[in-house]
Amino acid sequence: MMTRKHWCRSGSITTIIILLIGVLIFVWACGPRERTIEFEFHEGTDMEAVPSPDGRQIALQLWQHIWILDIDSGEARPLTNPITPPEEHWFPRWSPDGSSIVFFSLRTDAGLSVIPASGGTPAHLTEGEYDAWASWSPDGKTIVFDRLFGALWTIPAEGGTPKCITADTIQAQHPSWSPDGKWIAFSSSGHLSIIAPDGSSLKQVTKGSKDQAPSWSPDGNNLFFISERSGLPQVWTVSIEGGEPRQLTEESDVYIFAPQWMAGREVLVYTAGGKIHTLDPNTGTQDIIPFRARLTLSRKPYKHKRPKIPRPGERLPVRGIYRPVSSPDGKNIAFAALGDLWLRHEDRRVEQLTSGPADDCDPSWSPDSRSICFVSNRNGDYQVWTVSVKDLTLNQVTDIPGDANTPLWHPSGESIVFTHSSRPPLKVVSASGGVAKPIIKDFGFDVRPVGWIPDDQSLVYSKLSYDPKTYEMKTEIGRVTLDGKLLQLQVDVPGQAEFIALSPKGDTLAYVSHGELWIRPIGKDTVSQLLISGPAFFPTWSVDNQILYTSGGKLMGVDADTGETRHISLDLSYDVAPAAGSLLLRNARLLTPEPKEGLWDLYIKDGRIKSIEKSGDLSHKPDRVLDVEGRAVIPGLFDSFGAVFPRFPAEGHLYWGVTSVGGAGGPGQWLVTQQEAIRSGRRAGPRIFPACGFIVPSYVNAFPQFLRIKTQEQLERYLDHMVGLGATQVKYHARGGPWVEAATVSAAHRRGLPVQSHFILPASVAAGLDRKEHSWYYDWQGGATEKFRQDVIEIMRKAKITLDTTFIVAGYFSDLCDARFEDALSRPEISSFLPPAQIERFRKQIERKFPEATNLHWKLAQEAGKANVLAAHNAGVRVVVGTDFSNFLGFIAVHWEMELLVEAGFSPLEALRAATRDAAATLGLEEQLGIIAPGAVADLVVLEADPLEDIRNTQKIYSVIKDGIIIDRNALIKEK
Numbered sequence: 001m002m003t004r005k006h007w008c009r010s011g012s013i014t015t016i017i018i019l020l021i022g023v024l025i026f027v028w029a030c031g032p033r034e035r036t037i038e039f040e041f042h043e044g045t046d047m048e049a050v051p052s053p054d055g056r057q058i059a060l061q062l063w064q065h066i067w068i069l070d071i072d073s074g075e076a077r078p079l080t081n082p083i084t085p086p087e088e089h090w091f092p093r094w095s096p097d098g099s100s101i102v103f104f105s106l107r108t109d110a111g112l113s114v115i116p117a118s119g120g121t122p123a124h125l126t127e128g129e130y131d132a133w134a135s136w137s138p139d140g141k142t143i144v145f146d147r148l149f150g151a152l153w154t155i156p157a158e159g160g161t162p163k164c165i166t167a168d169t170i171q172a173q174h175p176s177w178s179p180d181g182k183w184i185a186f187s188s189s190g191h192l193s194i195i196a197p198d199g200s201s202l203k204q205v206t207k208g209s210k211d212q213a214p215s216w217s218p219d220g221n222n223l224f225f226i227s228e229r230s231g232l233p234q235v236w237t238v239s240i241e242g243g244e245p246r247q248l249t250e251e252s253d254v255y256i257f258a259p260q261w262m263a264g265r266e267v268l269v270y271t272a273g274g275k276i277h278t279l280d281p282n283t284g285t286q287d288i289i290p291f292r293a294r295l296t297l298s299r300k301p302y303k304h305k306r307p308k309i310p311r312p313g314e315r316l317p318v319r320g321i322y323r324p325v326s327s328p329d330g331k332n333i334a335f336a337a338l339g340d341l342w343l344r345h346e347d348r349r350v351e352q353l354t355s356g357p358a359d360d361c362d363p364s365w366s367p368d369s370r371s372i373c374f375v376s377n378r379n380g381d382y383q384v385w386t387v388s389v390k391d392l393t394l395n396q397v398t399d400i401p402g403d404a405n406t407p408l409w410h411p412s413g414e415s416i417v418f419t420h421s422s423r424p425p426l427k428v429v430s431a432s433g434g435v436a437k438p439i440i441k442d443f444g445f446d447v448r449p450v451g452w453i454p455d456d457q458s459l460v461y462s463k464l465s466y467d468p469k470t471y472e473m474k475t476e477i478g479r480v481t482l483d484g485k486l487l488q489l490q491v492d493v494p495g496q497a498e499f500i501a502l503s504p505k506g507d508t509l510a511y512v513s514h515g516e517l518w519i520r521p522i523g524k525d526t527v528s529q530l531l532i533s534g535p536a537f538f539p540t541w542s543v544d545n546q547i548l549y550t551s552g553g554k555l556m557g558v559d560a561d562t563g564e565t566r567h568i569s570l571d572l573s574y575d576v577a578p579a580a581g582s583l584l585l586r587n588a589r590l591l592t593p594e595p596k597e598g599l600w601d602l603y604i605k606d607g608r609i610k611s612i613e614k615s616g617d618l619s620h621k622p623d624r625v626l627d628v629e630g631r632a633v634i635p636g637l638f639d640s641f642g643a644v645f646p647r648f649p650a651e652g653h654l655y656w657g658v659t660s661v662g663g664a665g666g667p668g669q670w671l672v673t674q675q676e677a678i679r680s681g682r683r684a685g686p687r688i689f690p691a692c693g694f695i696v697p698s699y700v701n702a703f704p705q706f707l708r709i710k711t712q713e714q715l716e717r718y719l720d721h722m723v724g725l726g727a728t729q730v731k732y733h734a735r736g737g738p739w740v741e742a743a744t745v746s747a748a749h750r751r752g753l754p755v756q757s758h759f760i761l762p763a764s765v766a767a768g769l770d771r772k773e774h775s776w777y778y779d780w781q782g783g784a785t786e787k788f789r790q791d792v793i794e795i796m797r798k799a800k801i802t803l804d805t806t807f808i809v810a811g812y813f814s815d816l817c818d819a820r821f822e823d824a825l826s827r828p829e830i831s832s833f834l835p836p837a838q839i840e841r842f843r844k845q846i847e848r849k850f851p852e853a854t855n856l857h858w859k860l861a862q863e864a865g866k867a868n869v870l871a872a873h874n875a876g877v878r879v880v881v882g883t884d885f886s887n888f889l890g891f892i893a894v895h896w897e898m899e900l901l902v903e904a905g906f907s908p909l910e911a912l913r914a915a916t917r918d919a920a921a922t923l924g925l926e927e928q929l930g931i932i933a934p935g936a937v938a939d940l941v942v943l944e945a946d947p948l949e950d951i952r953n954t955q956k957i958y959s960v961i962k963d964g965i966i967i968d969r970n971a972l973i974k975e976k
Contacts, residue, residue, distance in 0.1 A: 037297045039296075048271060050093060051094075059092035063791055069289075074291050103115070111130075125143070144165075144175045150172065170202075174214060176215045185223055192212075192225060222240065225245075227247075235247075252273065276290075320337055320725070326541070328369050335555070348571065357684065364407050397416060424441045439480060444465050455506070459480050473702065477500070493513075498513065501539045503541045510541065514710050516535075519531050534549075536550075548568070555567070582605040583605075587599045588630075592909070600614060639890055641664045643890075644665065645667070663691055690728060695733070719744075719747050729923065742767045745764050770801065806897075810865070821842055908949075917931050940960075
C-alpha cells in the first residue's frame, strides 16, 4: 500500500515528466521545419526542347528535370523527379509513336531510362555506364546511344544486351537515327559523319572541328546541327552528300543541343537565351514558344553553427597534425604542426624542432634516428632541409626552382629521394646537399616515394595513371633502383588510393582508399584486408608493426596484426596571439556597411571595437593613438572563396588588407596548420576559415585534398573528421554524383555546417544548399559561357543561395588577364609575396599564348559572369567576393574582383559590401566581421583615397589593422 509520501513523490515525478514532454513538444514545434518553395519558370538555362512526333507537345530538359509542355496552353508539367532519389535527367527523346521517352539519368549507376510520356515510374534501360544522347529507330524497336561520349551502341528498346557499332578509333557522340532508318548521324572530333546501323558504310559529311549535335530533316536529305564555325554556337544545315554548310541563326546564346524538326508546323526547334525558338529554314521566319513550368519543392532548414573567433591570449589545443612519422628505433614521433616540426618523445614530452614564419612540413627520419629531413619554404620555394634532433642544426639540401615534397631518406643514410614540381618529378640528392638527379622519366600524376625494399634497397613509388577506357585514374605501384633501373613488384592496389606506405620489412603495403585504411601483402594474388574504416590520413609504419595516422585532429595508431586502434596523446596547445593594448583610431571617415557622415573616433581594446563616437568626444586614455586625418576606413576585406594550398602567400593577404579568407579548398590538416600558425602569431596572415578538404564522388582523382565518397558511411566519417579539425564550411566539388552532393548537404547541415558547390542541382537545393561557387553556369559539357536565365535567378532568390564572383580565375586559363598579371609581377609590393618558381611560371604562362578558342571561351565566361552577378544582385540574391585564387594572387585579386563588380554594374559601396559584410555573412559572422560597429572584431583598412569615387582606391592603402593591431606592412615585405 502506497503512503501519502509515496503518492506525493510519484506525483512530483509524473509532473516533471509531463513538463519535460511539454518542453520537448514546444522545442519540436518551434524548431526548424521544412520550407515549401514554389517556383515558376518561363526561361531555362541550358534547356533542351524536343517536339513530339505529332508536333503537339515538347519534351523539355529544364533544371535537370524532364517536362512535358503542351504547346497550345503553354503549361509544362514535370515528368521526372530528380530529387528523390537525387539524379540529373538529360537528353529526352520521344519514341516514334509518342508513347514513351528515353532519357539519360545521371545517378549512382548512370545510364538510360525510359518513362511513359503520360507519367509513371522510369525503367532503367542501361546501368553502370555513362550512356547518354539516345535516339530511337523509326520502327521503335532499337535505341542508339553514345557511351562515355566515345562510342555508339545499340540496344533493343525493350531491354537486352548493348552492342557497340563503332570502332575504337572513332570518338563518336550525339547519335541521331535517320527518318528511313538507314543511317545514324553522329559527331566525331568536331565533324559530322553518318554510319549504317550495323556499323558499316561510314561516311564523313562535314570537315573541321566545331560541328556537333546533328539531327535530320524530315526527308532525310539534310542534317541540322550546332557549330561554332562563325565563333559562337549557331544552328547550321548541310546536305548528307556533303558540300558547304549553311548558317541558319545569328544568336548570342544558342544551347548546344540538337535542333529538332517539329511536325505539323514544319519548323525547326532549338533553344537559345533561355527561350524555345522556332525557325523556318527556308524563309528564315522565327518565333518563340512561350511556356510556364511550375514546381513545388520542400527545402530543409538547419541551425547554422557559427565559427568561433578566438579572443587574444586564449589557449587552444592543436588540431592540425600533419604527416606524423615514427623514428626507426620506434622511440619518437616527428610531425608538423603550427607551421613547424615537432617531436613527441617516448616519455610523451613534446619538443619543438624548428621555428620561424616559414612552413616546415613532410618530415622523414634518417636511418639512425638522429636527423629528420623535411621541406620548407623558408628561403622562397619549398626545398629539402635536414635538422639534427640533438642540437637542432639546420641544413639546406636542395636549391632547385620549384617545390619539393614528401622526402624519404635512403636506408644507407647517404641520400634522400623526393618529389618535385619540375619534370621528371621523382629525384634523388645527397643527404649533405648537392645537385639533385632524376631517377626515372615517369610523368604520371602525383608521383610519390612510399618506401624501400630492404634486400636491394630499391625504391617503391606510387603514381596515378589515366585509364582511357574508364576515363578515370588508377593508382599504380612501381619499383626502381636509384640509377633508374625498373624492377618488378608483384602488388596491385584496387582503383585509386589517397595515401600509400610500405612496411619497414618491405613486405606489406598500407594504403587509404575512400578514407579506409587497408593493408596488402607484397606478392602475387594477395588480397587486401580492411584494417579500419577511418578516415585515415598520412599512414606510416613503425618498427613494431604499428601504423600511425591522423584523423579528426588526433594522432592515432593501429596494430597491423590485430586491428586494435589507440589514441596517441599529444600534449600540444598554443596561445592565440595577445592583443597589443588599447588603440584610439582618430578622425576616421567610416564607409561600410553604411557611410557615416563626419569624422569618428574608434576605441579598440582586446581586438574588438569597444565604442565609436564623434571625433573628439571619446574620453578613453588609450595605449596608442593613430590619427588617420579624415582618411576613409573600411572593414578588413574577406575573400569568401580562397583556394589555400602550400605556397599560400599569407603575408601578402595581410599587406593588401585581406584580413579573412574562407579556405574553401586545400588539404585539410595542412590548412589547419596554417590557420593555427597565424592564430598563434608564428606567421603573419589573415584569419582562415577552413573547409578541410573537398567532398567529391568516388571517380575523382585521389589527391590528398579530395575526400572521395562511395558510401553514406564514408561521407559521415569524413564529415566527423572535418568537424574534429574545426571545419567552418564544407565544399563539394565535381559533377557526376548527385546523391553524393545532396547527401553532403544534408549530413553537413546536421553538423551545423554550410555547404558550397559549383552547381545548383535540384536535390541539393532541396537539401538546403547554401552557396554557389563561381559566377558562371556550368552547362552539360562543362562550358562556362552561359548567362543565368530566369530559372536560375528564381532558384537562387527563393532558396536564398549565395553567389560567389571568381571573375579573375577565368584569366588563369586564358590570356584574358595577362595585362593584370604582367602589371602585378612588375610591382614589388605584389611580386615580393610570391616564391621565385611561381613568378617564373606566371611569366611563362604570359609568354605562352592560349589558343584563340580558349581565349574566346573564357572571355565569354567572364562577360557572362558579370551579367550573372548583376542579374542575381538586382533580384535580391546575395553576391560575395571570392577569388578561387588565394594560392596565387588572391590578395590583389580581391581588389580586382571589386573592380569587376563595379564594371558589371554594382555601385562602389555595393562592391565593398560584397567583399566585407556580405562575405562574412556566408559563415554567419556578419555581426563580427566585415562591419565597423561596437563589438565587432577590429579588422580595418585605412585608405589614402575614397573608394566610393573609384573602387580601385581600395588598393591605395595607408594602414591595415587586424585584431586591433596595426600591421607593419613594410616588415611583411622584408620578411619575404
